[in-house]
Amino acid sequence: MANWQDPQTTGVNTAATVGVPHAARDAGLRSYMLSVYNYMASGVLLTGIVALLFANSSLINYIVDPATGRATLFFWVALFAPLGLVMWLSWGINRMSASTAQMIFWGYAALIGVQFSSLFLVYTGASIAQAFFATSAAFFGLSLYGYTTKRDLSGMGTFLIMGVVGLFVAMLINLFLRSTAMNLAISAIGVLIFAGLTAYDTQKIKSIYFSVAGHGEAMAKTAVMGALNLYIDFINMFLFLLRFMGNRR
Secondary structure (H helix, E strand, O other): OOOOOOOOHHHHOOHHHHOOHHHHHHHHHHHHHHHHHHHHHHHHHHHHHHHHHHHHHHHHHHOEEEOOOOEOHHHHHHHHHHHHHHHHHHHOOOOOOOOHHHHHHHHHHHHHHHHHHHHHHHHHHHHHHHHHHHHHHHHHHHHHHHHHOOOOHHHHHHHHHHHHHHHHHHHHHHHHHHHHHHHHHHHHHHHHHHHHHHHHHHHHHHHHHHHOOOOHHHHHHHHHHHHHHHHHHHHHHHHHHHHHHHHHH
16 A cells, blocks of 8 residues: 555665664664554544544534435545545655655544444444444454564465455445345455454564664654554454444444
């Protein structure tokens, strides 16, 4: 997704680490990963705040027309605009400043919150909370695994990305079939795919650190991109888990 080099394929930037004590490198890595997680967690928090703000106020009328019950134009803008922001951030990251990348990330998280406000019209609040906490626990465990494992997870990346493409093709097909069994299968597979991507992306972010260590601006921008990848993994795992186990109103 990101338009920067992956050290797993280009090699570690040894110039940034030669002569640096092992303990210092570990401390730098922990600080870098903490900044990634802080961005990611702040984005999830912003999404939740915006979703609750819209869902529990008259702002929801900007999302769903109260007279017809149909999605408004604003909802469709909020639905497709994040895709444009991700493309802008991914393709333009090398040309923009870290502060611009941060603003795009916050804007993306806020628009996802606008989308998610409609979930409160479909699912019970208890189901949403249950899916969120289950996703949070799973994300913590999977990301910790990706960070600590000695196993190289790079080989599963292509497989998982292909799985995402196949997943969304299946979702488009099921829009016409409206099969309950297929919907459950898609949801279960979606949870597994984004669970795998959480571990894979965490390890990839860890590897990228050694390529950008010592370059402040590059570290700041790749931290935002890493947070975006983990954020996308989290919200997709949450959505598929909610589809699988959520109780509808």
